[in-house]
Amino acid sequence: MSAHLHIHESRTELFEQAANHIVSRIQSVLEGNPACHLALAGGDTPRGLYSVLAQEPYRGQIEWQRLHLYFGDERCVGPEHHESNFRMVRENLLQQVPVPESNIHRIIGELPPEQAAADYARTIASQLPHISGLPQFDLVLLGMGRDGHTASLFPRTPILNETQRTVAPVFVERMNSWRISLTLPVLNNAAEIMLLVTGEKKADVLRHVLQNIPHAEPLPVQRLTNGGRIHWFIDLAAAKQL
């Protein structure tokens, strides 16, 4: 997997540089387009990045009125639930920036999973430009789990084999819970992907991924194939085995 590595001393420096990269990407997209379509990552790591984006100087460098925000995945819970990715983004970013309500495209996790997935597929189909017959995000932020999952594409789950749907529900045995996730076709159709990985616990799986070490089966994150347009933002702790 060819990709761009951005390795930084600390999480703080990583979040600042990732924020700079995001601002540059948004500004570049808006030079030639009426809007920029950005899918946000869930989990814990991006909290710090969203907080940085919500503060100066980054806050003032983003045309929030022309930015549309989406989610790479969501837990099948409502927006007030402590596990909701939307709640995490609202608390760390949306409440602090002037992005119009109509530009925030939440996955309705409280719907039955199939309905939530179909609803979100309609949303991205109607909002996003299409390239190669698929909706195209200008930028997708993703994290990576210790098992090499990304978004809600977990190892040995049927969603990894999805070739038609852009959004699908997935039952995650390990967590005994349903999730809704963008699928590989739409992730690999993104104009650019940014992966945020921090902490020593991710160092081993990161080595496997970035050094293409053969694995019993490809790790989900290794299924991201638009290598030339993948940017990894990694702190030294996560990079220690590279």
Ligand code: 6PG
């Ligand atoms: C989620 C994310 C998930 C996350 C990874 C890494 O909904 O949790 O989509 O893919 O990015 O699990 O999570 P951390 O950043 O918390 O380690």
